[in-house]
Amino acid sequence: MPAAPAVDPERAQRLARETLAIEASAVAALAGRVDDRFADAVRRMFACTGRVVVMGMGKSGHIGRKIAATLASTGTPAMFVHPAEASHGDLGMITAHDLVLAISNSGESEELTAILPLIKRMGVPLVALTGRAASTLGRHADVVLDTSVDKEACPHNLAPTASTTAQLALGDALAVSLLDARGFRADDFARSHPGGALGRKLxxxxxxxxxxxxxxxxxxxxxxxxxxxxxxxxxxxxxxxxxxxxxxxxxxxxxxxxxxxxxxxxxxxxxxxxxxxxxxxxxxxxxxxxxxxxxxxxxxxxxxxxxxxxxxxxxxxxxxxxxxxxxxxxx
Known part of the structure; x- marks a missing residue:
C-alpha cells in the first residue's frame, strides 16, 4: 500500500465545501418529492397501534437506529431490528400491530429482501425509504418514499454519504410530522428526556x-x-x-x-x-x-x-x- 500523501489544506477545504454542497442539494431535492405518499406514510405510522420497527443494513442501519431513537423520543413508539438478526429469531419481535420502516438506498440488501415476504405475510404495513422505487424493497412496500440522490459526496461515488444524509433528513421529516399530529409538547419531550437539561428544567x-x-x-x-x-x-x-x-x-x-x-x-x-x-x-x-x-x-x-x-x-x-x-x- 503506497504511503498516504500529506494533507493539502486547500484541497481539504475545497472537498469539504463540495461535500456540504452535494449533501445540501440532496436534502433540498427531497422537498420536491413530498407528496401524498409522504402523507400516507405519516397516516399509517400515526395509526400504528404497536411500534414502528425500523430496519436497515450497513450505513442505512446506522441511520435507521437514529431515526428509531428520534421517533421514540417524540411520541412514536419505535425500535430498530437488524435485518440479519431478524432472519435468526429477531423477526419474532415484530407483531401484526407494528409497522416496518425499511431503509435501503439500493433496495436490494440481501438480508433485508430475504425477510420482506415474511413481513408481508404477517400483514404488517411496510414503508420504504429507498433510492430505487423499482427495487425489490420498493415492489414489496405499501408506501415508497424516494431518497435517491444524483451522486454521493464521495469522490469515487461509492461511500454512502449524500444518500444517508437524505435518509436521515426524511426520517426527521416523518418524526416532526408525527409529533405535530400527536400534539406532542415540550413537557412531553421532557418526560422522555428526564436526564437531559430540558428534562431538568421542565x-x-x-x-x-x-x-x-x-x-x-x-x-x-x-x-x-x-x-x-x-x-x-x-x-x-x-x-x-x-x-x-x-x-x-x-x-x-x-x-x-x-x-x-x-x-x-x-x-x-x-x-x-x-x-x-x-x-x-x-x-x-x-x-x-x-x-x-x-x-x-x-x-x-x-x-x-x-x-x-x-x-x-x-x-x-x-x-x-x-x-x-x-x-x-x-x-
Whole structure:
C-alpha cells in the first residue's frame, strides 16, 4: 500500500465545501418529492397501534437506529431490528400491530429482501425509504418514499454519504410530522428526556430542591438583630425570613446587614434594633409547585440569590438559593 500523501489544506477545504454542497442539494431535492405518499406514510405510522420497527443494513442501519431513537423520543413508539438478526429469531419481535420502516438506498440488501415476504405475510404495513422505487424493497412496500440522490459526496461515488444524509433528513421529516399530529409538547419531550437539561428544567419543581423545616432560617419580628444575624450565619443561606405565625412578613440578607452598618457608621450600637425594624417587608417568594427554572428566572430578574418558598395558601414552607439550583443542574 503506497504511503498516504500529506494533507493539502486547500484541497481539504475545497472537498469539504463540495461535500456540504452535494449533501445540501440532496436534502433540498427531497422537498420536491413530498407528496401524498409522504402523507400516507405519516397516516399509517400515526395509526400504528404497536411500534414502528425500523430496519436497515450497513450505513442505512446506522441511520435507521437514529431515526428509531428520534421517533421514540417524540411520541412514536419505535425500535430498530437488524435485518440479519431478524432472519435468526429477531423477526419474532415484530407483531401484526407494528409497522416496518425499511431503509435501503439500493433496495436490494440481501438480508433485508430475504425477510420482506415474511413481513408481508404477517400483514404488517411496510414503508420504504429507498433510492430505487423499482427495487425489490420498493415492489414489496405499501408506501415508497424516494431518497435517491444524483451522486454521493464521495469522490469515487461509492461511500454512502449524500444518500444517508437524505435518509436521515426524511426520517426527521416523518418524526416532526408525527409529533405535530400527536400534539406532542415540550413537557412531553421532557418526560422522555428526564436526564437531559430540558428534562431538568421542565420536570424539576421548587419543592424538589428547596430546603425545609429547621434548615429554613426564620425569626419573629420582635427578635433582636443579634438573633437575626446568628440565624443567618447558622443556616448558611445568606438571609433569613421574618415570620409572623406561618407567614413571611419580611426578609433580611447579608447585604442588608452590610448596608445597615455602613449607614450607621463606626461605633454605632445596633443591638437594640429588632428584626421588624431592619427587614424588607413583602419579600419576594415563589410557590413550591412552581418550576425550579421559574425560581432561577425570578432571581435573575431581581438580582437576588435567595428566595422564600410558600405554599398555595401563602404559608412559608421552604427556602432556596442559587447554589441549590446549580446543584440540581437547573442553572
Amino acid at each position: 420536570l424539576t419543581h421548587v419543592g424538589d430542591v428547596m430546603r425545609r423545616g429547621e434548615a429554613v432560617p426564620r425569626v419573629v419580628p420582635e427578635a433582636p438583630l443579634m438573633d437575626l444575624m446568628r440565624e443567618i450565619s447558622a443556616k448558611g443561606l445568606g438571609m433569613s425570613a421574618i415570620v409572623d405565625g406561618e407567614r413571611a412578613v419580611g426578609v433580611f440578607t447579608d447585604g442588608d446587614l452590610r448596608r445597615l452598618i455602613e449607614r450607621a457608621g463606626s461605633g454605632a450600637d445596633l443591638r437594640a434594633l429588632s428584626a421588624r425594624e431592619v427587614m424588607h417587608a413583602g419579600p419576594r417568594t415563589v410557590r413550591e409547585d412552581a418550576l425550579a427554572v421559574e425560581a432561577a428566572e425570578l432571581m435573575e430578574a431581581h438580582s437576588i440569590t435567595s428566595l422564600l418558598v410558600v405554599d398555595a395558601a401563602g404559608r412559608l414552607v421552604g427556602a432556596l438559593n442559587s447554589n441549590d439550583l446549580m446543584r440540581a443542574k437547573v442553572i
